Amino acid sequence: MSAPQTLVPLALDRLAKRYGTAPPALAALSLEVAGGELLGLVGPSGCGKTTALRLIAGLTPASGGRVLVGGRDITALPAHARGIGLVFQNYALFPHMTAADNVAFGLRMRGLPAAERHARTAEALAMVRLSHLGGRKPRALSGGQQQRVALARALAIRPNLLLLDEPLSNLDAGLRAELLAEIRTLQRRLGITALFVTHDQGEALAVCDRIAVLRDGRLEQVGTPREVHDRPASGFVAGFVGRTNRIPAERLAGGALRVGGTLLPALADGPAGPVDLFVRPHRIRVGAAGGAGGLPAVLRGTAFLGDRIALSLEAGGAPVTVDWPVEAAPPAPGPALTPGETVALSWDPADMAVFAATRPADAPP
Structure with a gap:
């Protein structure tokens, strides 16, 4: 199967879905996906990810808005007439x-003649490396092989758009990684525009060109994996995408930050009041207690994780995790990393994100 001559973009124009008087399952979602792009849709359960895919595929009628593929409005078309391949969970x-x-x-449902059906079927099975198993029924195939068959079925119709609805969630970690790489390779080679819904943020960060983060049916942020991970647009995105620490703090007049009784050597724009400070575990440095500008923390425990040691600490009344590379021995005269030891945490101000607190205003910082 050769790549399409023209890469087909997708545009969602205020796409919405409501069920009765309940809050909208999808609220006026506007999103553009470039031709040949793989866009990941991520968010917590019930955020609208699968609803969006079902509206695009035509499996669920929209309450409002439009779906445009290649500039053509397909909102009113039945599912079989949309030229969309769908791979289910x-x-x-x-x-x-x-x-x-x-x-x-x-x-067969599209009325293709037998000779063309056979040729396309053989081509699709070859793409997913299952030519030798075409005669087997699903019960005689492994989970990974069944998922390849489902992918081949979606590709056989030569779609302009490929929708992947958590297609790997039923597989073990090793097989997920293998199939994810295969899907990405095929998508790039064929030049198919694709949407990938997943609950596994690591999968989305690893393979998607861009990521759209949904919350309560609304778009929180869209950007490249690095942009969304390193420069979150909200406290929700900061806490949801990737591993991070959330430390309650107070923003003082002028932008100074205070955690507990410690004034941090960093400034954060915004009004004074309670804030949440987010910093990734691998961005935090651990030094001996009493160091200038450090945040005092008590080490509660350590865990060996193969490529790193995870330090569990408490700072400012909040749990904090720090990733310590296995090959980096504690520097003398640095901390000994003994549970109960008090250490000092520090990080570059550029590596933190600060947002208005999500806790009640009268809650302790």
Whole structure:
């Protein structure tokens, strides 16, 4: 299968879904996906990720807004007329059909002649390295092989747009990584515009060109994985994407930050009041207690994680995790990393994010 001559973009124009008087499942979502781009949709359960995919695919009618593929409004078209390939979380294979028949199903529904169906089926199975298993039924295939069949079925119709609805969540970690790499390679080679819904942020950060973060049916931020990870647009994004520490603090007049009784050597723009300070575990330095400008913390424990040692500490009344590289021995005369020891934490101001606190205003910082 050769790449499409024209890369087909996707645009969502105030796309919405409401169920009765409940809060909207999707609230006026506007989003543009460039032709050939792989965009990840992430967010907590119930945020609207799968709802958005179902509206795009035509499996659920929209309450408002438009879906445009290649500039063409497809909002009113039935699902089979949209030219969209969809890979489900549960594979959705017909158990009484062989792998080849499952792949050919969409082609048969589109009325393609037998010779073309056979050729496209063989081509799609070859792309996912299952040519030798086309005669097996799903029960005789492993979970990973079934997912490859589902992917081949979506690709066989030669879609302009590929929708992936948590397609790897039922597989073990090693197989997920392998299939994720295969999906990315195929998507790039074929030049198909794709949306990838996943609850695994690590998957999205690893393979997506950009990531859109949803919360309560609304778009919180969209950007490259590095932009969303390193420069979150809100406290929700900072706490949701990737591993981080959330430390309650107080922003003073002029922007100075105070954690507990410690004044930090950093400034943060914004009004005075309670804030949440976010800093990634691998960005924190650990030094001996009493160091100038450090945040006092008590070491509660350590855990060996192969490539790093995770330090569990308490600072300013909040739990804090620090990643310590295994090969980096504690520098003398630095801390001995003994539970109960008091140490000093520090980081570069550019590595922290500060947002208005999400806790009640009268709660202790």
